Amino acid sequence: MTHGRIERYLISHGDVRGGEARAALNLAAYFFFITFTFYIVKPVKESALISFLSPSWWPYADLVTALLIGFVVALNVRLLDRVPRRTYLTASLLFFMAGTLVFGYVFDVHRAGAVMTPVIDPSGIAFIIWVQAVVPAIWVYAVIAFAFWTDVFVATSVTQFWIAVNDVFDAHQAKRLVGLFVTGGLLGGIAGSAAAALVTFARVLRIEDLLLAAPVPLALAAVTVNLVYAGRQRVDAAVGDGRIGAPARAGVLESFRAVRRSRYLLLLAGMLASAIVAGALINYQFKQVLKSAFESAAERTAFIAVLFLAILAVSTALHLAATGRFLKAYGIRWAIVIAPAVLLAGSLAVFALPAGLLLGWAALVRGGDKLFDNTLCQSVRELLYIPVPADVKYKGKIFIDMFVAKFATGLGAVLFGALYALRQFAYRNDGSMAGTLAVVRETGVLTLAFLALWLVMTRLVYREYPAVLKKDIRRKWASGDEAVARHVDLDLTLQIFNTIQSRERSSTLYYMNLFNLVRRGGLTPDLKELLGIRRDEAKARALDALFDVGGGSFHPGLEEALADEEFRSEVDLVFLLPAYQKVMGERLEGIAGSASEVDRAEAANSLSRMAPTEAALRALGRLLEDPSAEVVLYALMSAAVHRFPGHVPAVVRQLARPATRPEAQSTLAAYGPGVVDALASALRDEAEPLEVRRAIPEVLARIGTQDAADVLVEALARRSEDLEGALVDALFKVRTDRPGVRFRDAEVRPALLGLVRKACDLVLDPPGPEAETRALLDIRVRRAFELLTLLYPREDVVNAYQNIRQGTARTADYSLESLDILLDRELKELLLPLVEDLPAEERRRRLRRALRLK
Amino acid sequence: MAQPHMTIKTREAGKVVIFDVEGEIRRSDAPQATLHSLVESQLDRGKRMVLVDLHGVSFIDSFGIGQILASYTSTQNQGGAFKLCGISQKLLLIFQITMLHKVLEIHEDCDRALESFD
Numbered sequence: 001m002t003h004g005r006i007e008r009y010l011i012s013h014g015d016v017r018g019g020e021a022r023a024a025l026n027l028a029a030y031f032f033f034i035t036f037t038f039y040i041v042k043p044v045k046e047s048a049l050i051s052f053l054s055p056s057w058w059p060y061a062d063l064v065t066a067l068l069i070g071f072v073v074a075l076n077v078r079l080l081d082r083v084p085r086r087t088y089l090t091a092s093l094l095f096f097m098a099g100t101l102v103f104g105y106v107f108d109v110h111r112a113g114a115v116m117t118p119v120i121d122p123s124g125i126a127f128i129i130w131v132q133a134v135v136p137a138i139w140v141y142a143v144i145a146f147a148f149w150t151d152v153f154v155a156t157s158v159t160q161f162w163i164a165v166n167d168v169f170d171a172h173q174a175k176r177l178v179g180l181f182v183t184g185g186l187l188g189g190i191a192g193s194a195a196a197a198l199v200t201f202a203r204v205l206r207i208e209d210l211l212l213a214a215p216v217p218l219a220l221a222a223v224t225v226n227l228v229y230a231g232r233q234r235v236d237a238a239v240g241d242g243r244i245g246a247p248a249r250a251g252v253l254e255s256f257r258a259v260r261r262s263r264y265l266l267l268l269a270g271m272l273a274s275a276i277v278a279g280a281l282i283n284y285q286f287k288q289v290l291k292s293a294f295e296s297a298a299e300r301t302a303f304i305a306v307l308f309l310a311i312l313a314v315s316t317a318l319h320l321a322a323t324g325r326f327l328k329a330y331g332i333r334w335a336i337v338i339a340p341a342v343l344l345a346g347s348l349a350v351f352a353l354p355a356g357l358l359l360g361w362a363a364l365v366r367g368g369d370k371l372f373d374n375t376l377c378q379s380v381r382e383l384l385y386i387p388v389p390a391d392v393k394y395k396g397k398i399f400i401d402m403f404v405a406k407f408a409t410g411l412g413a414v415l416f417g418a419l420y421a422l423r424q425f426a427y428r429n430d431g432s433m434a435g436t437l438a439v440v441r442e443t444g445v446l447t448l449a450f451l452a453l454w455l456v457m458t459r460l461v462y463r464e465y466p467a468v469l470k471k472d473i474r475r476k477w478a479s480g481d482e483a484v485a486r487h488v489d490l491d492l493t494l495q496i497f498n499t500i501q502s503r504e505r506s507s508t509l510y511y512m513n514l515f516n517l518v519r520r521g522g523l524t525p526d527l528k529e530l531l532g533i534r535r536d537e538a539k540a541r542a543l544d545a546l547f548d549v550g551g552g553s554f555h556p557g558l559e560e561a562l563a564d565e566e567f568r569s570e571v572d573l574v575f576l577l578p579a580y581q582k583v584m585g586e587r588l589e590g591i592a593g594s595a596s597e598v599d600r601a602e603a604a605n606s607l608s609r610m611a612p613t614e615a616a617l618r619a620l621g622r623l624l625e626d627p628s629a630e631v632v633l634y635a636l637m638s639a640a641v642h643r644f645p646g647h648v649p650a651v652v653r654q655l656a657r658p659a660t661r662p663e664a665q666s667t668l669a670a671y672g673p674g675v676v677d678a679l680a681s682a683l684r685d686e687a688e689p690l691e692v693r694r695a696i697p698e699v700l701a702r703i704g705t706q707d708a709a710d711v712l713v714e715a716l717a718r719r720s721e722d723l724e725g726a727l728v729d730a731l732f733k734v735r736t737d738r739p740g741v742r743f744r745d746a747e748v749r750p751a752l753l754g755l756v757r758k759a760c761d762l763v764l765d766p767p768g769p770e771a772e773t774r775a776l777l778d779i780r781v782r783r784a785f786e787l788l789t790l791l792y793p794r795e796d797v798v799n800a801y802q803n804i805r806q807g808t809a810r811t812a813d814y815s816l817e818s819l820d821i822l823l824d825r826e827l828k829e830l831l832l833p834l835v836e837d838l839p840a841e842e843r844r845r846r847l848r849r850a851l852r853l854k
Numbered sequence: 855m856a857q858p859h860m861t862i863k864t865r866e867a868g869k870v871v872i873f874d875v876e877g878e879i880r881r882s883d884a885p886q887a888t889l890h891s892l893v894e895s896q897l898d899r900g901k902r903m904v905l906v907d908l909h910g911v912s913f914i915d916s917f918g919i920g921q922i923l924a925s926y927t928s929t930q931n932q933g934g935a936f937k938l939c940g941i942s943q944k945l946l947l948i949f950q951i952t953m954l955h956k957v958l959e960i961h962e963d964c965d966r967a968l969e970s971f972d
Contacts, residue, residue: 487956
């Protein structure tokens with residue numbers, strides 16, 4: 001895809017990816033034109049309300065809007081349900097274009113007192129007369145209708161814009177791009193309010209004439225939104241997983257149910273409602289101060305226009321300089337709380353202020369509320385919706401943004417109206433700043449209550465947010481150990497193979513193994529068939545008939561014999577007989593030194609059932625050093641039964657041999673916690689063969705005690721490149737198998753950061769060809785994630801890693817978002833650029849910055 | 855009769871690494887570079903699709919099974935795919951008895967096994 005100059009600029013300087021640039025730019029332009037329109041219409045509305053309605057009626061005007069907007073929302077939902085998204089958004093904009101022209105016409109008639117529009121058709125004269133008669137009669141209602149129409153425009157247009165964003169981008173993309181969108185909106189607001197302020201002061205145009213200019217930006221908004229939806233396929237192809245689903249369809253009741261069914265959406269609704277009520281009360285405090293501070297309506301209007309221009313200018317500057325950085329650095333966790341906390345502190349200040357500073361205070365608090373609303377709150381609010389499933393989000397968002405928001409505005413109006421009446425503000429406020437201060441302070445108590453509620457709701461929402469985010473992040477694959485353990489008894493399987501193998505070596509060894517199998521209940525009919533036991537039994541029974549031995553059996557059934565409890569007890573008793581031990585004790589030394597490998601293997605096997613006499617242990621020690629791997633195998637199994645401390649060095653030495661390593665590991669693990677110190681010494685001892693040291697972490701992981709884990713962490717802290725993989729794998733195994741084991745942050749974090757920094761070095765200074773570097777990086781990143789499980793919830797880390805590696809674009813983005821919440825700043829800055837889908841140069845730039853490199 | 859020595863040859867077919875194993879996989883004949891260590895070195899190279907061709911294998915003892923299972927576990931832990939092919943009928947029977955066929959993906963025909971990675 002070719003990119004224009006602005007798109008190329010955004011790709012190279014902003015956090016915008018190639019496939020997203022055009023859609024992101026069009027959406028930002030769409031938002032620009034909407035806010036531009038709103039801020040040139042808003043002064044007209046404010047001016048009309050101030051001129052034709054008493055300020056004491058403002059709450060009622062708000063209440064009327066809050067009550068009526070529900071019907072508009074219902075219509076909006078119905079249309080969204082029935083009309084394709086692109087068509088609906090275009091039609092909405094055309095409707096508002098027509099509305100501005102109609103209201104412009106009505107304002108024009110009212111101002112001039114006559115219809116100025118040329119009429120060609122003589123029958124139109126009746127219409128002219130009708131309009132001239134009706135407009136003055138219904139003027140107050142026309143103003144209220146215009147105010148209501150303005151609120152409808154804002155509510156529907158902004159919601160439609162964010163719905164378009166959610167249609168095109170997913171959570172992580174939106175988080176990166178939200179800054180661009182908000183910038184577009186803020187610039188539109190500045191341009192619009194600057195145009196309005198220019199009109200107010202320079203009187204270039206009559207303020208009503210702005211209405212006739214409004215269709216122009218709205219027409220441009222219609223063009224951009226069509227470009228967005230025309231480019232959907234290209235964005236989708238660039239992303240690669242068909243993330244743009246079919247538009248959800250919902251009725252009003254269904255939207256309400258969607259919110260009611262979701263605890264998260266209910267909390268979001270509560271948070272938004274408390275914020276809006278607090279904002280409405282702050283606005284009433286502000287208006288009361290303005291009423292006292294300015295006698296002239298024109299001066300008051302000018303002050304409002306300039307204040308809003310200043311708010312937007314500061315919002316834009318703050319947004320460009322801080323919002324994105326704040327979100328990246330502190331995440332949603334702190335971004336969500338800063339607005340209510342600051343406003344709470346600001347609102348408390350009114351109780352300590354003199355009356356002379358009231359106007360400044362009101363402008364700051366009202367400005368602060370709008371400032372946060374334009375920047376951080378707006379970004380955070382939209383981000384909080386992202387992890388909600390698309391259909392629920394669509395339904396819930398409409399209900400919350402329109403019904404809940406308007407309900408909260410209405411509640412604010414009712415509360416203020418009630419307070420105004422009950423506390424008799426109209427009589428107590430004599431118009432002086434001192435009288436106004438008292439009234440503002442009383443309103444402030446209510447404001448503080450809702451700000452405190454807002455603050456509490458932010459905590460509740462944030463507590464719920466990660467769980468909602470993680471719902472879509474599921475495991476992509478089970479670990480190998482889990483998969484094997486689910487279906488296979490590993491020890492039994494290995495014993496079966498040993499039995500099969502021993503059949504060709506020695507009948508004694510074979511029967512010993514069969515005996516062991518029967519004791520474990522592992523001699524299944526299939527296995528008997530495989531081993532030929534049934535065929536042997538059939539042959540033996542045939543011989544019984546040949547020799548005519550009557551009812552007795554010449555060759556008793558092997559299965560019955562081995563399975564017979566009495567038979568097994570007898571075998572065990574033989575091994576315990578003092579005479580047997582004496583005779584075998586004298587013989588064992590000789591057998592252990594026998595030239596016959598089979599004899600030695602049989603002895604090593606039988607030692608597992610013998611009493612641990614001095615002679616038996618001595619012979620076992622010798623067999624553990626046997627040159628034959630098969631003899632050592634049986635000796636290791638016997639050593640695991642007796643667990644004699646004196647055998648540990650010999651068993652440890654067997655870790656060096658690939659042929660005996662797995663059994664040596666099992667034997668040492670069978671020793672349990674008592675062998676941890678010996679293993680720790682061997683692990684530290686650089687004179688030990690590397691193969692031995694590499695095999696020890698697995699043993700410690702299988703022992704899995706706190707001491708064993710501490711030894712592993714201590715070894716990891718020594719940063720041995722040769723042992724790193726084995727140590728990390730072992731620690732991950734401990735975390736998986738032993739959730740009760742504790743890892744101290746101070747001990748794990750340095751090693752973890754060291755490992756992540758080494759991964760960063762691979763990106764910044766590749767040691768070889770790209771494929772080789774990529775493979776090395778993958779290993780480091782996997783190890784880093786495995787270590788992360790020691791400090792953070794294992795499931796969350798594993799799921800995030802697996803989805804980043806093999807998930808869809810959407811689950812990968814959700815995983816990055818969940819890591820963004822989970823990890824601290826330093827880890828985030830180092831680790832996320834390694835796993836995010838970034839252009840190479842951007843990845844290097846972010847890593848250099850994280851590592852504080854030039 | 856002398857036991858045939860085990861040999862392991864490594865080749866690649868697209869993204870798949872194929873290990874051609876011949877001889878008997880026995881503990882007594884275990885080479886220093888075991889099947890598991892060879893698989894791990896391929897995983898370290900970023901190769902996560904592994905096929906072990908057992909056409910030429912006449913015998914496997916518990917050491918060999920341990921090697922196969924360890925190779926499977928390492929591959930699976932990294933989100934890769936580990937498959938076997940060319941396995942003898944007797945060995946398949948043992949795998950079924952020990953339930954290993956529930957864990958390991960086993961193909962009679964190696965070309966089909968290779969195609970199944972796509």
